[in-house]
Amino acid sequence: MEKDFLESRLNINRRRFLSRLSLGIGSAALGSLLIPDLFSGKGDEAEADFIAGIPNFAPKAKRVIYLFQDGAPSQLESFDYKPKLRQMMGQELPPSVRGNQILTGMTAKQASFPLVGSFYDFKQYGESRAWISDLFPHIGKIADDICIIRSMNTDAINHDPALTFFQTGAQQGNRPSMGSWVSYGLGSENKNLPAFTVLLSKGKGNGQGVYSKLWSNGFLDSIHQGVQFSSGEDPILYLNDPEGLNRHERRKMLDNLAALNDINYKEFGDPEINTKIQQYEMAYRMQTAVPEIMDVSKESDDIVKMYGPECLVPGTYAANCLLARKLSENGVRFVQLYHQGWDQHNNLPQEMAGQAKDVDQASAALVTDLKQRGLLDETLVIWGGEFGRTNYSQGKLDVANYGRDHHPRCFSVWMAGGGIKPGMVYGESDEFGYNIIKDPVHVHDFHATILNQLGIDHKKLTFKSQGRRYRLTDVAGNVVKGIIT
């Protein structure tokens, strides 16, 4: 703050001063070795490779819809077919397979680790012949539109750090969310809606909470934080005018308030004041834009049949998928859904069936719906949880009842559209579904790839905070070239 203050007065900072000085004393050649863009004609921007709001290169995807399956759905009952586990049902997990994997406190003390195969059968779908479990027949139907990554892996083994890692690129939770980075990097397509929105729903399965820190802007400007749309009369809290205040009055009030804020800005130069003025203005425009988006009464019967009739019941996953399509269609850069209830430590066959029923049809419908509007090419849809689940049973193993503990080493997600190869299965796990044997994709790689599809070089999208530059991918991450068209 104090620094901004000084900067606005002097309009010069140490780095600019030094880079000019270095030119002056003839060490320009050295300077250009240290700062490759020094002679690129970008002038003062030499200090940042990145111009906020403009992609580095032509993007394949303009928007993202992230269908986060909170609680971590089992890969072994969804997208990673392991017949071997059924054959070896009840036998002990070989120590050589487990290796040095640390377990959670929930199963670490378990006397035995009996392998358990999927309660549900798998079928092959589409021309890609991808194996998908019977719990997800609708997703099976779009197998040729999606790319299943069976070799995801993460660093964290518990929900909160793993979820935070997926959302922010760090486990601790003071960093900007991926959606905030995208909003910062690409700016808004529609000035009447926030660039980053969040939708929550809850299944009946054992759940884990989601918290607003997951869609926080961290150290980025607060205009980039995720805006939560809730179900019910007031989709966005405090957006509606109080009773008795008409739109004209509101306009007058905002104009006067902006004038006052502007006086303050001129005096103190705090950029947050400008942000605030902009946010009031956007809220004013949102007052007309949001009701139009929330109105599902004009959706045709075909849409209801595609997403399932639940899509008209506010607050359900299906309704959120439909809403996500509408938001995305209206230029919202990043729509983040969370569906809670995927934490099946026990009673997995039954609970997972319920969860799958919640999401299967609507997830598939969203992809189909974007495609039939010609929007799938420029919209990246992502489906997945924060980690996978163990191949052995947590608690008592029964033919029709078992549980699975957390497993960070290997799990599955899928993506569709946005320049991702359709009809593809990428990566491979061993026959126990425990370790990755081909093409591992780490969370950092996953982030780098998503940014790449949006036209952003993940190494260039940086923000300086507290003396160092931060990236979504920290100091790691490689674009997964194999899944890109």
Next chain:
Amino acid sequence: MKSSHKGFADAALFALNVFILVLLMAGDSLVVPQWLQPAGRMHPLVLHFPIVILMLAMLLEYFRFRPEFVGEKLYQSFTDYLLVLGALFASVTVIMGLLLSHEAGYEGSNLQWHKWFGVGVAFVGYGVYLIRNRERYTATIAKTGAIVTVVCLIMAGHFGGNITHGDDFVFAPVMDNSKKLVPINEALVYRDVIAPIFEAKCQNCHNADKMKGGLSLSDQASILKGGKKGKLFVAGNPQMSLLLERIHLPEPEKKHMPPIGKPQLTEEEQLLLYFWVKNNADFKMKVIDLPATDSLRIIASSFLKPAESSEETYDFSAASEDDIKKLNNNYRVVYPLAAESPALAVNIYNKSTFNIKALEELSPISKQVVSLDLNKMPVKDADLKAIAKLPNLRRLVLNFSDVTGKGLQELSGLKYLRSLSLSGVKLTVADIKQLAAIKSLAELAVWDTGLKPADFKSMQASNKQLKVLTGFKDDGKPVKLTNPQLKNTALIFSESYALLLTNPIKGVDIRYTTDGTAPDSNRSALYKPGTVLTQSTVIKARAFKPGWIGSDTVQFNVYKCRYTPDSMMFITHPDDKYKGDGAKTIIDKDLGGTSFGNGKWLGSQKDLEMMMWFNKPIEMHSLELNTMRNIGSQIFLAAGVEVWGGPDKDHLKLLSILKTAAPLKNDPFGLVPLTCQLKTAQTVSCIKLVAKPLKTVPDWHPAKGKPGWVFIDEVFIN
């Protein structure tokens, strides 16, 4: 240096130059014995000496007639020594080079130029050394000799560099290397897919200049000719082809190609070479002439794609930043596709403010707009004229706009249009014929237009790259309706209740009962807005619609409550865990929902007795308790309820007794209102309520023998 040394050097120099002449004259008939080959291979090492030494010597030679240097003995003799040393190294280097050039694989024009310039360096250098101390040697000759030597040096070095590093090695990083875009429908399999692989991974060693193994891969004739080991491939038979044998050998094998340490072929490239040979190694075949399911076509298309979709280059210049800034407003966003790209994308929002001006104003950037999103905007046919003026448009979204099929003619002039979205626009087969003129079209989204995939057959026949997205098609399987919803915000009323039942799906009939029976599609009452209830009611409702499966039955309990006690207290207290917010919990008009542990329910395993007082006497007809039944959690209906009333607590009369039937094993979970009807209306100021739990849980229950729980969340007095 002693003069004897110098004499030796002179003699050696003469001998070496004669040897060079011999080697040159021997030409191709010379065979280099194997033991001499290492000497030849030292050429790239030794060549640096003559360059540096001769350069320096020629610099000194150039200035030697300057008056201030003429008398300098050191200067003159040093130059002499330097020259002889340089000439010696030059001759040795040339001899080594000539030996090396006779090894296999060195051919071509670069080599010839290099050879002759190199020889030139040696001879001119030697010549200068020989004549520099003659009397007729003047400044002009010295300068000319120095310049010629240096030029030869530079040229020999340049062509030598080309041989080892390839042409344009030095300037490649700053030259424009961007791949030319090849549209898939023009691409030839050989020229645009196979040749670039050879060029990138093979031609460093197998080119016309440097034919390792006697093989060059730089043109069709030499590819067909093959190398030392014979033909490169048997067309149509990859298994028998040398090319594929070499690339598929395991990497440690010496004969594996490309050699270890050089950039390897990717899996995709190997597959492409395999399928190319399998498809008869045709040099003229077009990619799109292959059947759509052919492996070569699929892989080749994806191989060509990166070039197509990575940074498209545009032949127009960028628009002025001021124009872009001016055109941006709250409902129209104009933004560059990427940093340093002249291309712009335009999105327009907000139906109510849209008009043709929003498009017409784009004229200053008409060349730069490549993407225009008009999703759900009321764009009319007339507005398409303004869109037709954006000549470089690649992508246009007109989903659910007001255009009609007739207007599409306007778009036929957009010769770069690749993707067009018309979903939700009503179209006929005749309408889309107008789009056939747009040859560049690759994707057409036409869901909900009234057209079927078959309607596009002829269009796709003339435009093979066209992908038509017709989207979801109702398979006719009936879908189950969602449950009716109660829109009223309150469930408790004092006089009358205007029932609001809705279903979000259009055209749904909601039928309901009030007698506890399940509603059906014809006998039960059809809900109409304006239905008013005057009594506490249990409503069971279902939604129906022709062609759909009826919804589940849902139950809504609404409660009438005319009188609310002014104060109340417990006589016996509920269980500590389920005491809610004290006695007032059951008159706070806050229903407890389905979770008994949420603090809105009172629970007890003993008789629950409580007193209620009214400041003004009331005329009581009935008292209703809302209770829970949840047999799994040992919660049963109250076995009995007693209602006592009177003017004060000391003069109470038993006004009503209610007994419930014994519980059954399969009694469902539910919220059950228990109504105690008074025989005649009574005027009371004080009421005592006694709710008696089930004394002993029946034998079929796991908790048999223990007392049951009773749970109450609200009391309604009428």
